[in-house]
Amino acid sequence: MSDDEVDHELLDLLRKSLGIGPADPSAPPETKVLQNAQYIYDNSVDVALDMRHTKLAAISVLEEMQKREYSTTAWAKHQLHPEAKDESTVRFIFTVDLLNFSFWSEKSDDERYAVTYRGKKWTGYWSLVAAIQRALDEEIPITDSDFWINEEECTDEVLRSVFRSDTEAEIPMFEERVKCLREAGQILQEEFDSSVSTLIDDAKNSAAGLVNMLAERFPCFRDEAKFERKMVRFLKRAQIFVADLWAAFEGEAYGSFNDIDKITMFADYRVPQMLHSLGVLVYCPPLEGKLRRFETIEPGHSWELQIRGCSIWAVELLRREILKLQPDAEVNAILIDFFLYDLAKEREAAEVEAIPHHRTRSIWY
Numbered sequence: 001m002s003d004d005e006v007d008h009e010l011l012d013l014l015r016k017s018l019g020i021g022p023a024d025p026s027a028p029p030e031t032k033v034l035q036n037a038q039y040i041y042d043n044s045v046d047v048a049l050d051m052r053h054t055k056l057a058a059i060s061v062l063e064e065m066q067k068r069e070y071s072t073t074a075w076a077k078h079q080l081h082p083e084a085k086d087e088s089t090v091r092f093i094f095t096v097d098l099l100n101f102s103f104w105s106e107k108s109d110d111e112r113y114a115v116t117y118r119g120k121k122w123t124g125y126w127s128l129v130a131a132i133q134r135a136l137d138e139e140i141p142i143t144d145s146d147f148w149i150n151e152e153e154c155t156d157e158v159l160r161s162v163f164r165s166d167t168e169a170e171i172p173m174f175e176e177r178v179k180c181l182r183e184a185g186q187i188l189q190e191e192f193d194s195s196v197s198t199l200i201d202d203a204k205n206s207a208a209g210l211v212n213m214l215a216e217r218f219p220c221f222r223d224e225a226k227f228e229r230k231m232v233r234f235l236k237r238a239q240i241f242v243a244d245l246w247a248a249f250e251g252e253a254y255g256s257f258n259d260i261d262k263i264t265m266f267a268d269y270r271v272p273q274m275l276h277s278l279g280v281l282v283y284c285p286p287l288e289g290k291l292r293r294f295e296t297i298e299p300g301h302s303w304e305l306q307i308r309g310c311s312i313w314a315v316e317l318l319r320r321e322i323l324k325l326q327p328d329a330e331v332n333a334i335l336i337d338f339f340l341y342d343l344a345k346e347r348e349a350a351e352v353e354a355i356p357h358h359r360t361r362s363i364w365y
């Protein structure tokens with residue numbers, strides 16, 4: 001059997017094990033994330049959704065999104081996001097979403113990992129974006145994938161400097177982040193001419209196709225787990241990469257996808273917290289107690305998977321309720337998700353009371 005035949009054989013086995021089914025080249029690509037989320041919701045006993053609060057939330061979310069004229073343009077308006085509509089932003093987004101995970105800290109706000117940039121101290125997701133912007137200002141080609149595999153230039157010391165903190169705490173999972181960069185740089189060089197835009201072109205304007213390609217070719221994007229004996233896919237960073245491209249390029253050029261509405265909510269640790277604040281997501285008392293005691297939940301634990309899967313399904317139900325209120329609303333799971341994340345951060349900054357988000361340490365989100 002030739003290498004190519006072996007690859008197809010392996011890919012078919014992988015597809016069958018993921019329940020994606022044989023590759024029918026004519027069928028449009030599907031990620032199975034939403035289907036898997038519904039399976040998790042249907043089989044969850046520790047996390048539930050409250051339909052009354054979902055209907056109420058639909059009214060308030062729609063009203064606030066319309067008031068803010070919330071759209072893809074909000075993405076580039078964030079102070080630290082790049083505004084250029086060119087390949088440098090494609091590389092920027094890929095770099096960010098390769099590393100867009102696990103910023104939460106057991107330390108106090110003053111001691112946690114932080115990056116000061118443009119006169120402001122950034123934490124969480126924004127600390128990552130600030131670190132990358134700072135590196136680019138310092139002429140370090142941190143968004144160039146060939147740099148990631150150049151062991152002479154891109155040493156661990158250089159990367160420690162890129163992600164240096166304004167506090168004693170270093171960025172969480174530093175070693176895992178270095179591994180993601182090196183692995184992705186290798187795969188991009190071997191399979192995509194060291195070019196993220198080649199990777200995007202290969203997906204032929206399919207959002208689901210691009211998500212599936214990332215999951216198949218890059219182990220560090222393969223965000224899946226076993227729930228009740230079934231493999232389920234969340235693909236959070238693969239999906240948010242596609243969504244960030246779509247938003248940054250406002251649905252044009254590198255952000256032009258013919259099936260963008262197949263992208264679901266991104267199963268992270270911040271939006272479930274917001275869904276709980278809205279009364280949409282409900283936790284059983286033992287789980288709620290664990291969260292309120294700031295105890296960690298192991299990756300792959302049923303509680304973690306129920307929180308992630310039910311959150312994806314909750315945003316889908318929220319989306320449906322919003323469209324019942326206003327059938328022509330320019331709203332999809334991506335924009336609802338982005339809005340809920342930004343709202344959660346605004347409420348956190350305003351010290352509005354909220355249940356602590358769940359604490360799972362992993363590279364998936």
Ligand SMILES: Nc1nc2c(c(CN[C@H]3C=C[C@H](O)[C@@H]3O)cn2[C@@H]2O[C@H](COP(=O)(O)O)[C@@H](O)[C@H]2O)c(=O)[nH]1
Nearest residue numbers: 100101102103124125266268269270271337338341365
């Ligand atoms: N579901 C969802 N998860 C998101 C984001 C973002 C930022 N997206 C920007 C782009 C457009 C939006 O308007 C945002 O401005 C980060 N995260 C995740 O949250 C966690 C970080 O939380 P904290 O430590 O509090 O910053 C971590 O898992 C990270 O991967 C999002 O949008 N949706």
